[in-house]
Amino acid sequence: MPNIEVTAKTLEEAKSLAAQKLGVSVDDILYEILENATNGIFGIGAKPCKISAWTEDVETDKASEFLNKILPLMGVDAEVEVKSGENNSIDVNIAGEKMGVVIGRRGETLDALQYLTSVIVNKNSDDYIKVTVDTENYRAKRTETLEKLANKVADKVIRNGRNMTLEPMNPFERRIIHSALQSNDEITTYSVGEEPNRKVVVSLANKTR
Numbered sequence: 001m002p003n004i005e006v007t008a009k010t011l012e013e014a015k016s017l018a019a020q021k022l023g024v025s026v027d028d029i030l031y032e033i034l035e036n037a038t039n040g041i042f043g044i045g046a047k048p049c050k051i052s053a054w055t056e057d058v059e060t061d062k063a064s065e066f067l068n069k070i071l072p073l074m075g076v077d078a079e080v081e082v083k084s085g086e087n088n089s090i091d092v093n094i095a096g097e098k099m100g101v102v103i104g105r106r107g108e109t110l111d112a113l114q115y116l117t118s119v120i121v122n123k124n125s126d127d128y129i130k131v132t133v134d135t136e137n138y139r140a141k142r143t144e145t146l147e148k149l150a151n152k153v154a155d156k157v158i159r160n161g162r163n164m165t166l167e168p169m170n171p172f173e174r175r176i177i178h179s180a181l182q183s184n185d186e187i188t189t190y191s192v193g194e195e196p197n198r199k200v201v202v203s204l205a206n207k208t209r
Contacts, residue, residue: 003054010037011049018053024061025068029053059121059129060084063092066120067113067133076101078135089130090121099135107142110135111170143176150180153202154187161204168197177202 004021008014011033019026030053037049055061060082067080071094078096085091092114094102103110114133121129132139153164166177177200178189188205191198 003052005034005050005052007048007050009048011051014049014051015053018051022053022055022061024055025065028061028064029055059125060090062121062123063090063117063131066117067092067094070113070116071102074101078102085130085132087130088127089132092117092131092133094133094135099138102135103138106170106173107138108170110138111172142173146173146176147180150177150202154181154184157202157204158186163201163203165192166200166202168193168199170196171198174198174200 004018006014006018006021008017015026015029015031018031019029022029032052033049034052035047035050038047064080064082071078071080076094076096076098078094078099081093081095083091096102101109102113104112110133114131117133118129118131121131134140149166153166157164169177174191181187181189181202186205188203190201190203192201193199
């Protein structure tokens, strides 16, 4: 992000104006004072404050600012931590009390927040940035739960010789099921139905659908 120069009566006004121009919150800007404001004598010879301002990572700033605006509207008091990850990605963690509101039923609210944050971050971005939003380590716990479910269902299918269809899942959850069973030579998995009611079917590998 290139530096911008801003002039205002006071430092606080200059910082606020710079944040507005950069599209981030005041807390997210970095700045250097080029000229200090002076009051002069009886207002004569007064000079404004001039600063050079910039932000090191506008994508993480966008994610932070968006979530810090929307969470209070949901009645959620939480801290948002945003970190740049590997391979052009951003990891967001939301910390606070009563995070069940943020997670929602089967993680639906968390997924919605992740989707909206991704839209904001990738707006006007030259390269696609993968955004992951999590709270209370929900995604890792959900992954572990689904992997256990996948293996349990696979055992039943092998034992009984009948297909089993799981409850509707979002794409993230379906991928976990498919991935958990891809190394099982006795089992095959596929998805049926339309979003948002698309389901995973677990079947014997040598059994026709």
